[in-house]
Amino acid sequence: MRYSGFKVIKEALTGHRGWGPAWRDVDPQPAYDYVIIGGGGHGLATAYYLASVYKQSRIAVLEKGWIGGGNVGRNTTIIRSNYLLDGNEPFYEFSLKLWEGLEQDLNYNAMVSQRGILNLIHTDAQRDAFIRRGNAMILNGADADLLTTAQIKKRYPFLNTENARFPIKGGLAQHRGGTVRHDAVAWGYARAADQRGVDIIQNCEVTGFTIENGTCTGVETTRGAIKAKKVAACVAGSSSRLMEKAGMRLPIESHVLQAFVSEGLKPLLPGVITFGAGHFYCSQSDKGGLVFGGDIDGYNSYAQRGNLPVVEDVCEGGMAIFPMLGRARLLRMWGGIMDMSMDGSPIIDKTHIDGLYFNGGWCYGGFKATPASGYVYAHLLANDTPHETATAYRFDRFAKGLMIDEKGQGNQPNLH
């Protein structure tokens, strides 16, 4: 069924009896060509591009819970391509371009809103760094715009530019950045993949791999064994737990990141703002809630909930740039488990086991990557060679000293 304005009107006039489920509820087949583990944004996007762009078939996505129950449904929905390094920027710009055509491509309203993102500058050194970053972005075909304090004041009159400790000295804007309705991304990819014959199997946890003579030939699941020519792991925060079953240790620690939503307010924040002197980022949802977050809690965790010191730290960051935040009440907060890698960048690669592929290490920034991650992972699965925008995301980059470390922090995952 195609969704359209005409269809909405027709259904409104006929009592909404014609809407079917958006994807089929299927039982697993005994064998597939491709088994994708993890029904998050990346797993579903991988299945969609495998079927649509790379014309592959016999594809299944196995999800231990329900699709969209992981980080794809827990993030703060910011998309952008404002990276510095060559290994990253072409990939994230490719992703932003895919976001721009996503809704037409999927025939699904994912509420892609290019409301712009603004990174505030508070020191002269930071201005130099942001000018450099902006130039790197432009060289890679992205957009970047250095704004003066006066230009920022015009759009965000309530910002405290004169804070004695953290004065706002300008900002780097990416006008094509913005937000996307996160659940709709999972649902849109699921529906579009399903329409192209992909089996989406929920409540199906992968509990082990079938590995014979160094080749992975299938998976064991809570719904029985499933054979596959290629097995593609794509489980974000659970990466280490899953790959341990194949005997692998990863350059990843799992950490908890919290997110917060205030009570609904009148329209106030036209775009996304980030505070540059601490760690705080904020946007306003279409329902009016201020959606914000900051640093990860900083210790290994699978608990999907964080602790109070970080709540205080995030709120202090917010209060430093817009003190009126203190008058709003917090409505909801939650946590998600981040696959923090050793250099802050992801891995999309074959493993040393034939037929077993890995996608993970997304840290707190994998939502914006969803379309490109799916696209390049599908490319790798179909062709056994990396997509041109993802050649640097290899496992062996750590051994070879080819880290992609945007922040220059070294192998300390909680600092990325």
Next chain:
Amino acid sequence: MIINHPLLGPRDSAEFTYMGDARLINRPDWQADDAVAQFTDYGYLRDNPAGAHRELWFHEGGDRSWLVVTRDTTTHEITNVELARDVARAEGRSK
């Protein structure tokens, strides 16, 4: 989280800096034949279990001692706290 410091008693975890897996105490031998491979593993690979995890916490905002904390990563419950110095000595790391 409250960390029960062996010398100072219960302290807020916010006084500490988290430094990762306690296996980092066991620095490989730089003269071993496969030292490069060992250091690559040591520097970049982690166990990352869901459940009991032994990890290093540095009391940066306190007495600057290093602790080995055993904590459940699924509940955040802390079951054991030792001085990293004692752990290292027991493993024969320093005299």
